[in-house]
Amino acid sequence: MTSPANEVDEIATDEATHHSTGPSTAVVSKSPTRIAMERFRKDKLSMTAFSIVVFFFVAAVLAPILVKTGVLDPFGTNQDLLNEFSLPSGKWGGMSSSHPLGLEPGVGRDALSRVWYGITFSLAMSISATIIAIVLGVVLGIVSGASGGWADTIIGRLIDLTLSFPQTLMLLALSSVLVTFISDKLHVPSGNPSQAVYVVAILGLFGWTGIARLVRGQVLSLREAEFVQAANLMGASRARIYFKEILPNLWAPILVSFTLIMPTFVSAEAALGYLGVSIGPPTPTLGTVLNDSLSYADTDPLYFFVPAVTIMVIVVSFNLLGDGLRDALDPKGNR
């Protein structure tokens, strides 16, 4: 997006999305956004990914309702359906019409309900964390790129510092301390709310650096653009220039970043669940269900594969969607 030709596009985008109330006098019949949309629609792979993502979102929103109405039951135990080793009786992990994906070993809760309800919590946490990361990244990126000088240096060093920490270790070792801190000092209800806040906060706090660098680069190139120069000449305040003039031009990279950061957080939640840091029982998340399933690799393969494959499908479809969006919005760019 650094070529001069593209800047024209950017301005056009700006007008198309933010000043569309006025009648368009342009001779061009299609806005760049519409061009991008058409391009995106033509790409079968991206559209498939998009449908899957929508499917998961709908599923995630529906799950709590289905649980309330009793269609899904992620909590009720069925120990009578387990054999003497506390494993599901029958073939395929206790698969039956009432339990299409079988049962959880030990207590016999319905596996489909656990995974489905888990999607709700995993997606909710990853989306919240992504929003935090993006807000942090965009604000710091704009400030850094716009101001230059010492603010730029400090934010640059902050990025270096964040990247220098071994994150998994910090997450692990600090979990008990910080969860206590969150519930005691920040007055978040202890237990699951605090755990969720911790996971979301820590993912967000470690995840903003990439987008900050991206935004900084964009700002650096945009600040020489004509419309910014014009605003400057007209005496607009700096805050106004950056958040009113430049920010609206960044929606495309932000959208792409969102679809690419989010799946990494879904994976991260799973890893945290594996390490014992996630929302507590009996509430399921994909991470905690997967963690439990690992012991049953050969004695209950269905239960072993279901949560992992679910995570895989979510991560792959989000990535494909992100790629598709990027290609559609910025056909010349590569990364």
Add this chain to the structure above:
Amino acid sequence: MWAYAVRRAAIGVVLLVAVALVTFVLFFATAANPARLACGKNCSQQQIKVTEKALGYDQPLYVQFGTFMKGLVVGREFPADKEVRERNPELVTDCGPPCLGYSVNVGTTVNSLIVQAAPTTISLAVVALVMWLIGGVLFGILAAVYKGSFIDRGVVGLTLIAYAFPTFFIAVFFLKYVVIKWEILPYPGYVTIADGGVFTWFENLLLPSFTLALVFMAGYVRMTRAFVLESLGEDYIRTAKSKGLRTRPVLFKHALRAALTPLVTMAGLDFATLLGGAIITESVFAYPGLGLLTVQSSSSFDLPTIVGVVLVAAFFVIVLNILVDISYAFIDPRVRLG
């Protein structure tokens, strides 16, 4: 160039001190009482106090940090109690600079723990790096050359799927199926080159490194593919081709060269992160490297070791960052440092 390197190194040192400070504050302000853990299960309050004093946790935080920083520069001697050292010279452990502290849990200096663990982690990281670089670049080129074909989609898709499965799931799957059930590979356990020779060393590294490589490969395939595609469309390549050069030399000499800078950046940073210890892979496969050391020390609240490993990990990241930046000057003559 030298001035640049020196300046970067100076900033690196400041960063390291900041990392040490943040880690120190975060970990030493924890609710857990390491003295109580160390003391055992039937400790009276008074005994816990004695242990606390012996471990130095009774001092204010800034004093502990000061002692730690001093140890980094001039070294330290343990046990910390001077009286005990003077009366029992046979107990003294000398910890020369840069002294990272002393692990009471293991009864040795943090330096020696790290020196023991580092070769394992380095072996793992190097083999994984080679695997994903070779795999990533070759598959990336393959995908670019056959753009749009089923080869392209297959390569990109499969590496993406491998990336999308959680690491520990892949590791457990390998162990449970490839090793135990299908008996394709022996159960991996770290063997040094000195003990088992290069082949055994490598054979045992195969699964854990491959697990790690799968995590990273997708990114490299996509990047290589993108850059090769882009440069295949560039004028100079078209010129080279039109001059009658065969496809392969053009690919490797020109197209790949464009991908080199971003590849080096990415590989350098990923490698640096791995050098700090691959926590999940090492703990699933029991590779006694820095990652496993981290997990063990954080589960036993061995604070000096945790701080030591964090610092070493940060050191790797910072140093490799500097090296990557400097290497630009060699790869791409247009880059000027200063």
Add this chain to the structure above:
Amino acid sequence: MKLRRTFAATAAAALGATILAACGGGGGGTDTNSSGDTESAKGGTLTVLQHFPFESTDPQRIYYGVELSWFRRLLYRGLVAFPMDDSNEVVPDLATDTGTSSEGGKVWSFTLKDGVKWEDGSDITCEDVQYGTSRVFANDLIIGGPNYTLSYLSSLDYPGPYKATAKQQAAFDKAVSCSSDNKTITFHFDKPWADFPLAAASLMMTDPYKKSFDQGDKSKFKVLSNGPYKVEGGTWSKNKGATLVRNDEYDPSTDEPDKLRLALPDTIDYQIDPSDTAGELFNDRLIANAPADQTAITTARVAPSQFPKITGSVEDRYQNPESPYNDYLVPNFNRLKDVNVRQALAAALPLNDYVKALGGDRSATASETIVNPALDFPDNPAFADDADNDGDPDAAKALLEKAGVQTPYPIKLGYSKSPTMDKAMAVIKEGWDKAGFDVTLAPLTDTYYDVISKPDDDYDVTWAGWGADWPSAMTVLPPLFDGRPNISSTTCGNDYGCYDSDAFNKLVDQAAEATDVDEQKSILEDADKQLGEDVAYIPLEITKFNWLYGSKVTGFTTTAASSSYPEIGLIGVQQ
């Protein structure tokens, strides 16, 4: 006992995997299971597959149950030791007899046998025992081990051999004194210690240690053996293990090999793999029984998820004894002040479903008291009356009504996190919710016991586990429920519920004064009844162990003396 959390989320049988506790003993509960094959030829190499690292191999620092009992057989002989059976009777080991006591159990003396030697060929002397005993007092350097001797010699104010002044050292040498021939050690305790020989056999706090070998922390993984084996190279590798070879200086004629240690294999190869998955994989290997693993045993229990694979010929190589470890729930007395509410919790507990969630009958046995059956202790009538263990929501509701509390009554249930525990606690939640409670599960990680012992924590009920340090209820009831040594302003110690009852404490004092072990036991039975009436704890289960071993392993047995782990002193391998 502490359950150290490894990050082993996959270890379904995580309970007690790394329990800090010593030996249980006594008849009754545990069966002496023998693996039919009695052919016990000497020689060969036994492989030990161990799934966690030892914290130290220094005798005065060891506190792992299995490490104490195995090293007693292999490397470190004690003054006295438990024989390889369930008898609960100590036999002389380095000493000539099981100790003579005087002054009502306050003074104990032991005389060392002739010809007992260290692996370097030097004689084991009384001074070595004295020095070993003194090291425990240096709790700034020798940390992690059991330190009961401190409370029995607290009048000394002795800081250990490294820091003591000449006067302090002289006082200690008088309290723990050696005869002029350097053969007889005499302990002069502050108060009676009726079962001291049991403690000396179980733990290593009064084991000999050679002063010239002591390098403080540097000796943490060094081994100077006096048993039938020695560590090759002299140093144990924390994450790798070691190879044990025969100790030429060990003279079986000074020992009673049939009772204490057969020492059949020529070599014992310890292979440590501290990974998350090691325990399960070791057992997968033993199920597969490949040639290299046919002479192997393991410290890792079979995970419940692997039970279906133990069939046919694999089942012949499998044993399922009860362990000396009990789990229980602790009501928090700072929060649940009404005894009716506590009784309602006990009444509504769905213990059978809980056991099933842990993996069924192979994983656990429902228990009616906190004291392990290996200690030959009766069930607590307060819990045994409800014999079916299915949980009775109606009775619980009636009790809550009697208490006059508002339902649903909120309960925050704290426990140490693992996937299996998450499920088991979800079952308890379901049962209690039915009875008019509203349970919130609060899994904790890392410093579990630190958190739940805080007096101002907001857990209503917490899960805990315990095993006796030596076969006496004195190492169970007083440490867990006597408020006086436990409770301070910052912690309730091992008395997690902050229970403090004068009636109970009085019984504990009587038991401590008792000069006779049987009298002591009957007083403790009354004390346990008191705990039941107050619902100071709600018993959960006796953990069961699941052991597999290779097809060429002979003499595989578990005993009370080995904490229900494999009795390594009897094990040999077929050539």
